[in-house]
Amino acid sequence: MSTSRRSLLLSACCAALAPITARAQAHPVTWVTGEVPPFLWRGSAGPQGYAYELFQLVIKRAGMAADLQIYPWARALRLMQQGQAQVCLIAARTPAREAQFAWLFPVGSFRFALLTRRGQPALAWDPAVLRDRRIAVLRGSSSREWLDEVGLPVAAEGRDYAELVALLRRGVVDAILGPEAVVRAQLGHLGLPQDSVQAVALPRRLDLYAVSLPSLPEAQQRLIADAYRSLQDDGSVARLKRRHASAFADD
Incomplete structure (x- = not known):
């Protein structure tokens, strides 16, 4: 393949991806969570744990603008229910919650x-x-x-x-x-x-999942879920789990 043809194909791919990425960056997503050690907790240097590092990897891979805010769990849930936050990083999956959220990617279990x-x-x-x-x-x-x-x-x-x-x-x-x-x-x-x-x-x-409101645009839901799958496919998730093996002692 010639250099010019390869450049044209690359430009076409970038053009196809640009609208989704641009929309994600234009509308920053507010993420919330409660402290759920050993998956996530506040340390002296800020948030720590497997779930926090996974969050950082996911938003970087997705090319999203996002901010994670940590609250007592009941307040984090209330912010989601009121639409003031769009994604919760750690939520237990229960029958009562199944229809309330879109279940984006797994975080762990307890x-x-x-x-x-x-x-x-x-x-x-x-x-x-x-x-x-x-x-x-x-x-x-x-x-x-x-x-x-x-x-x-x-x-x-x-x-x-x-x-x-x-x-x-x-x-x-x-x-x-x-x-x-x-x-x-x-x-x-x-x-x-x-x-x-x-x-x-x-x-x-x-099981614990990252969840979004069903009202979060489907393109953004897919962007987050696809970013996680990409990290899973290239071994990043497995490597992260090995670094935080104590969080998965019950698995």
Whole structure:
């Protein structure tokens, strides 16, 4: 192929891609998330973790203008519902949320547990017994959805996992219902010993996804999803997972 013909083909490809990229850059997308260690948390130097690094790779590959804002989970969810944010980086996939969002790409998964203070009786998943226990969950979370499904009362809702750990340590609640890996990662960030809580694993596991509002233009949804698939195909996702192997210990 001649140099001139190759240049013409390259120019045609760039011209075809330009409208999508231009639209993405012209309309910056606001991304939100809650802190979900070990996938994402605020460190001394800013956001850290597998999900944050994946976000950076995806928007770079997509050529998008995007900003990630970290809030307590319930506020991040509310911003999505009100249309003030267009994409949430980490959301648990549940039947109740299926139609609310477009599911762009997977981020990870977590398993649930009932976590109690060291020295206190461990709690099994028995709704008849748990009805008389004070159970705390993350506000607006899939844990709250689960308790609502089985008709169990919620004693307290924390704005984040640090607050849930504090409620448990002070004896305000008897147990936390939530993802064990997330609670244990939070203990580490707080400098607390892992044996300060005990966990009973539960038969529930949820996948975590980056999600958008269905109202986000389809071209932008496709741009984000295609960028992730491209990173998956060239091995970037696998390499990133190896660097953050502790986040995938349950897989």
